[in-house]
Amino acid sequence: MILQVQGVSKRFGGLQALSRITIDLPEGQILGLIGPNGAGKTTLFNVINGIYAPDEGSISFLGQSVSGWPPQRLAKAGMARTHQIVQPLNELSVRENVMVGACFGREDHGLADAARIADEVLDFVGLKAGADQLAGSLNVAEKKRLELARAVASRPHLLLLDEVLAGLNPAEITAMIQIVRQIRDRGVTIIMIEHVMHAVMNVSERIIVLDYGVQLAEGSPAEVSKDPKVIEAYLGDPKLAKKLAQRPV
């Protein structure tokens, strides 16, 4: 198991953002994390990533307990993430952005090596042409790729992808899914938060559904999509939905 989340809870004042989440993630998998807005998906990422310490429970990464580690230490240990709201280093060039990932990530490269890795990774995500541009001048789709490139350049063992497909058009989604698969094929374990259902169902080996901070369901994409609790969380009461659909207009 590359990542083990054991009964993790997190509350903000009166809001129980996460309650007793447990995840066992074997190496080399893509795990999809879905759920309605406000379900606690990004909070779970923030807890795994060390931005928040869990109130209860424990997290272990690559066999060692990492509860309470700050994000920079986890980055060195081989955990990388992208942000739902893109966070480019605006006044640095695209290449420099990616170099930060390579320099300070797991492998701790010098500048010359980092530049080489950055060019490789930018080529891989299709941003090579704009490497010398300032990151602030990219459009949203490109900034998403930049986020991904920075994370990949750190050569992580575990990659947390927070809605990398949101806001992309269908062609861009197809291209991005291709990239995510290739990253996995290089041996990186991935957890992805996603709202684009057909994409996440397609690419994930396993899905976890969160709703109001509770782990609602877990299983293969096929199992999860048939689970009445999941349908209810997304669409409301299925019987009610059916009744409403049958009601004469």
Added chain:
Amino acid sequence: MNAWNKPGFWLPLALVLAAGAWPLITGREATREVIFTALISVALASSLNILLGYTGYVSFGHIVFFGLGAYVGFYMMSALDLPLYLAAPAGGLSAGFLAFLLGKAILRLRGAYFALATIGVNEAARAFVNNFDPFGGPIGMRLNFRFYDAYGGAARALWTTFVALVVLTLILLAVSYLVKSSKFGLSLQAIRENEDAAQVMGVFAPSAKTWAFVISAIFPGIIGVLFFFKNGNIEPGDAFRLHLSIETIVMVMLGGQGTVLGPLLGGAGYQRLRGTLLVTPLFKDIQLTVAGVLLLVIILFVPGGVVGWLRSRFPVLRRVLE
């Protein structure tokens, strides 16, 4: 690293070298004084730039390091009769040490909160020195005139101080370039752009920030010793001038924050402007107001300063101006 091949490295050095050599060749004391004042500004601005420009932290307390370094060095010279070449590095190191301690305490704060804390530090340092008897309290300290005998008399000592300042400024600009173009510099710039994202990418922000603060504090500490060695006496009001901190920020912004050349141009340019204003009857009492207006105009219209503007306007210059 082949810094010598880069115009961005040697251009600032060449400028300082030329300015420093000029009075040495002509032997004119008036020119020397003008350039001395300009170089003090350049060095203060360049050192502040490491924190303000590279790391993105606005400090109103830069002059604390100038004042504290000066006091420590001056105490060593006047009370302990130690030579300048020991007192100056000691002033720099004590300023750096203060920055290290302060960094641990207040670099946790961000944005406006950090800036406010630095104002407090400035006032606290002045109050401390005012009431610290070994440093002469509110009266300060003075150097015995005979102290300059070891430097070939007071007149020669002025030239010695000038040469020391030129060398120090050269070192500082080289350090500034090397910091900026290093991996450490990349981490500082990542912190400036987005500290949280930088940490997620593995940058150890607390220690990087602290080291940037220490490097930026050592130089004003040394300059303070040189300045007051030349002056012959030191008082709290002269050593901790809050407005000089603000003027230093104006210089950095004017020349271009986050660039190596910018603080050089900004420091020299601002000092030139100030010199002109001080002898213009209309402005002589309100030259600080002009600094304030200048800062406002820069922030509103040319946030990149002179060098930033040139770089974005003429991309060709990006290879030359760092």
